[in-house]
Amino acid sequence: MIDNSSQSTHLPPSSIPAPGTISTADLGASLRAGWSDFTQAPLFGLAFSLVYVLGGLVLYAVFLASGQSWWFIPIAVGFPLIAPFAATGLYEVSRRIEQGKDLNWGAVAGCVFAQRDRQVPSMAMVIMLAFMFWVFVAHTIFALFFGLRPITSSTFDMLMSGPGLMMLLVGGAIGGSMAAVLFALSVISLPLLLDKEVDFITAMITSFQAVMQNLWVMAVWAAIIAALLFAAMLPMFLGLFVVLPVLGHASWHLYRRIIV
DSSP states (O other), X not given: OOOOTTOOSOOOOOOOOOOOOOOHHHHHHHHHHHHHHHHHSHHHHHHHHHHHHHHHHHHHHHHHHTTOGGGHHHHHHHGGGGGGGGHHHHHHHHHHHHHTOOOOHHHHHHHHHHGGGSXXXXXXXXXXXXXXXXXXXXXXXXXXXXXXOOOOSOHHHHHHSHHHHHHHHHHHHHXXXXXXXXXXXXXXXXXXXXXXXXXXXXXXXXXXXXXXXXHHHHHHHHHHHHHHHHHHHTTTTTTHXXXXXXXXXXXXHHHHHHOO
């Protein structure tokens, strides 16, 4: 039986309390809670992560077969930007554990499916457009430094050349700035949209306010997310089977600590 308690699309608008203040200790507590949720319901995390592992492997195979494996680098750099797509189901699993509700595929999948009539798709579109814009910017930066010259050397030699190092510096600065803005707009807004009946603009504003109020702590959280996701992608994306669900569950618990 599907639990419809969290799927109504005609709820009255929710009031949102002002974001609270957290410390780095809350980050550790959230990660521990995320690991606990994952170990308590591992099949949900593995299933949601499977989409990203397969997607990453397919993208790599396509670029490798076309002889343009270099373009996989900006795709991999931007890959964490779309990771929140998998988060809705993980948030629902954590919420059901938190509330002591039964965990079953019908209830979790039903909640995820019900989001089509709420604000999550609008937020997902913002994230996807940001990812597509980053890919365009990465192509533009490459063209500015290397022009139309064919790539004849190995990827490593090209990146370690003078233009390659400068390209990495400029691209890293631009990409990092874009990622920081998107992180500030989405880190709280995604769980908030699942938890409460608010529009995605209000959710993004609330998320930005929460990040600004806890700037140092949230900067550490962003660094933890980036480091873990990049490390998880190195062994053929297989590390995402663990890292992605743990971070998804942990993000829910961190949201709970900020929006009381």
